[in-house]
Amino acid sequence: MFALVDGNNFYATCETVFRPALAGRPLVVLSNNDGCAVARSEAAKALGIKMGAPWFQIAGLVESDGLIGLSANFPLYGDMSNRMMSLAAGLGPTQEIYSIDESFIGLDGMRGDLVERAHKIRARILQWVGIPCGIGIGGTKTLAKLANHVAKSAERKPGSYPANLARVCSFAVLSADEQQAVLQATAVGDVWGVGRRIGAQLKEGGVNTAWDLARLDPATVRRRWSVVLERTVRELRGQSCIPLEDAPSNKKQIAVTRSFGRSVSELGPMLEAVSEFASRAGEKLRKQGSFASQVYVFAHTSPFRPPPQFSRGVMVPLRRPTADSALLVAAAIAGMRRIYEPGYQLAKCGVMLLDLVESSLYQAELDLEPGEDRDQSHLMGTIDQLNRRFGKRTVFVGSAGVPQAHEWAMRQERRTPQYTTRLADVPIARA
DNA sequence: TCTGGGGTCCTAGGACCC
DNA sequence: TCTGGGGTCCTAGGACCC
Numbered sequence: 001m002f003a004l005v006d007g008n009n010f011y012a013t014c015e016t017v018f019r020p021a022l023a024g025r026p027l028v029v030l031s032n033n034d035g036c037a038v039a040r041s042e043a044a045k046a047l048g049i050k051m052g053a054p055w056f057q058i059a060g061l062v063e064s065d066g067l068i069g070l071s072a073n074f075p076l077y078g079d080m081s082n083r084m085m086s087l088a089a090g091l092g093p094t095q096e097i098y099s100i101d102e103s104f105i106g107l108d109g110m111r112g113d114l115v116e117r118a119h120k121i122r123a124r125i126l127q128w129v130g131i132p133c134g135i136g137i138g139g140t141k142t143l144a145k146l147a148n149h150v151a152k153s154a155e156r157k158p159g160s161y162p163a164n165l166a167r168v169c170s171f172a173v174l175s176a177d178e179q180q181a182v183l184q185a186t187a188v189g190d191v192w193g194v195g196r197r198i199g200a201q202l203k204e205g206g207v208n209t210a211w212d213l214a215r216l217d218p219a220t221v222r223r224r225w226s227v228v229l230e231r232t233v234r235e236l237r238g239q240s241c242i243p244l245e246d247a248p249s250n251k252k253q254i255a256v257t258r259s260f261g262r263s264v265s266e267l268g269p270m271l272e273a274v275s276e277f278a279s280r281a282g283e284k285l286r287k288q289g290s291f292a293s294q295v296y297v298f299a300h301t302s303p304f305r306p307p308p309q310f311s312r313g314v315m316v317p318l319r320r321p322t323a324d325s326a327l328l329v330a331a332a333i334a335g336m337r338r339i340y341e342p343g344y345q346l347a348k349c350g351v352m353l354l355d356l357v358e359s360s361l362y363q364a365e366l367d368l369e370p371g372e373d374r375d376q377s378h379l380m381g382t383i384d385q386l387n388r389r390f391g392k393r394t395v396f397v398g399s400a401g402v403p404q405a406h407e408w409a410m411r412q413e414r415r416t417p418q419y420t421t422r423l424a425d426v427p428i429a430r431a
Numbered sequence: 432t433c434t435g436g437g438g439t440c441c442t443a444g445g446a447c448c449c
Numbered sequence: 450t451c452t453g454g455g456g457t458c459c460t461a462g463g464a465c466c467c
Contacts, residue, residue: 031435038435054434072435099467195465226441228465255437262432304434350436439466448456 001107001172002136002144002244003118005088007081007131009151010101011039013078017130026256027068030055033261034071042156060410078258083129091121091135104141106244118168137170141242142235145192147171148211150182161185183211183236193232198225210236250288250356256281257350264346277351280333282325283387285353286380291321292354295328297335302347310344317357321357325380328353 007013011029016022026044028037036054037044038396047065049058061067081100087288089095093431094106107114118135126132134155149167161169161182184291189199191210207213215237231241256277285292298309298313316331316338332351366406386395 033435034433036434052435056433059433102467193465197464226464228441251438257436259435302434347434418439434458436466437467440464442461442463443463444460446459 001110001137001139002141003091003103003105003107003114004098004136004141004144005084005091005103005121005125006134006136006148006152007084007101008134009039009041010081010131011072011077012041012044013131014077015073016041017080018076018231022068025068026056026061026065026328027070027232028053028055029070029072031072032258034069037069038072047050051126058275078331080129084125084131084133087125087128088121088133090124091118091122094235094244096244096246097248104144104244106246107137115168115170115173118170122168132167137172139172140240141244142232143171143238146186146190146236147165147181149186149190151335164349182213183214184209186210188213191236193234194227198229201225217251250290250358251284252356253352253354254281254284254292254356255350255352256284257298257348257352259348260346263305265342265344266335267340267342270346270349271333273349274332274336274351275329277349278328279325281351281353282323282328282380283384285328285356286323286384289359291323291359292328292353293318293321293357294353295331295335296352296354297332297349298352299339299346299349301344305345305347308344310341310346312341314339314340315354321355321359323359325383365420 012027014212014292015029022041024043025041026049027041028044029039029048030036031038034055036052037049037058038051038052040051044067046197047061047067049061050065055069058067059069062069067092077100081342084101085095085097085103088103092105092107092110096104096106098104110117114137122133122135134148134152136144136146138144138147150161150165150171151167151169154161154169156186162178165252166232170382171182186209188194188202188207188209189196191213194213202208202213207216213233216233218230218233221233258273258277260273264273278295292398295316295318296313297316298311300311303309314335316335318327318331322328324410328351336349369407384396
């Protein structure tokens with residue numbers, strides 16, 4: 001048995017916790033460079049604002065409907081997430097933190113009334129952290145997800161599902177008839193694992209609801225689509241195929257990519273950007289104790305602008321796996337020099353670290369030549385510690401010919417205003 | 432003028448091998 | 450008409466997730 005605990009409109013709610021006057025108001029949290037909406041309050045959804053809506057297209061709602069746009073504050077959300085997760089963990093013996101606002105809880109071995117218990121945990125999270133959650137319970141992860149969808153929908157859209165399933169919904173305690181009714185009331189596109197593409201194909205074939213999907217023959221689904229969708233079908237039928245992953249595993253690839261606030265044409269700023277990204281990627285790499293074998297560097301123009309378009313990437317193999325920022329930065333710069341071409345309005349670039357290996361495993365077979373340095377791993381650890389203690393970029397790796405990597409980052413940060421809407425009249429909560 | 436960032440898994444098809 | 454058969458490895462791209 002699984003539960004899925006999920007914070008409502010997470011980023012938007014986090015902001016509201018610290019500014020209670022925002023409650024009930026249409027509010028969106030904006031992505032990097034205030035590009036588009038990545039979270040919406042209920043009132044913002046009611047205005048018809050879609051997930052990912054570009055800010056410049058909805059900015060008019062500030063005047064007409066009192067819409068508030070806030071630049072994202074990810075450290076705050078991360079902190080709120082930690083608090084929420086530690087309380088959610090009280091629901092059962094195991095926990096998988098699935099994303100910043102969601103965790104699965106393994107409920108095997110739990111006795112007593114799970115619905116009542118879930119209501120208590122939910123109330124505690126609301127009281128102690130200030131985040132309202134939806135909790136779904138089911139015999140498989142997919143059913144827990146679906147029950148969570150029911151819990152949230154029943155609360156927000158009265159009439160979509162029975163009212164007694166609001167906030168906490170356990171699929172497991174429903175009768176067979178009730179389960180069927182819930183599945184029939186759920187659009188196939190709302191099932192976890194069914195995206196836009198496959199959702200459209202299913203509907204074309206007359207498969208419109210979760211109930212229809214559950215009734216398809218798994219072998220046929222595998223042939224027509226894939227084992228992934230076959231698993232979804234089986235999970236909808238109550239056969240658990242996706243286990244709980246309570247030990248977070250290391251990333252298999254690490255990426256740092258950004259869109260620019262303004263387009264960039266010159267090589268210099270591009271080199272600054274990838275230097276910064278490679279350095280940040282290196283920090284993440286060392287944090288999980290891995291070495292990278294390859295560095296992928298890419299850049300492209302905005303797909304939303306008229307031609308000429310440019311999109312290019314290159315794989316830069318490292319002489320041997322490393323976590324040394326100096327080597328990663330050098331590889332990223334070499335890659336950028338290789339793909340760069342003047343004459344384009346570049347909108348985005350990024351650095352990815354690939355073919356990661358566990359550093360302890362690799363080091364065991366390291367056979368260094370006489371006098372060869374061990375990748376300055378001690379120095380890197382010191383830099384990471386200083387930056388953790390005194391703030392990002394207190395110490396950073398410079399590169400010959402590209403001395404201003406941190407300047408690029410600083411300009412990026414300054415360009416993002418903390419708030420796009422004046423909040424002078426909104427009081428800040430005091431403890 | 433202005434359109435996010437970071438992941439995972441699976442599959443098909445080509446290269447290569449005996 | 451029919452052109453061997455089977456295996457592995459790698460990669461690019463698709464689809465999904467939040």
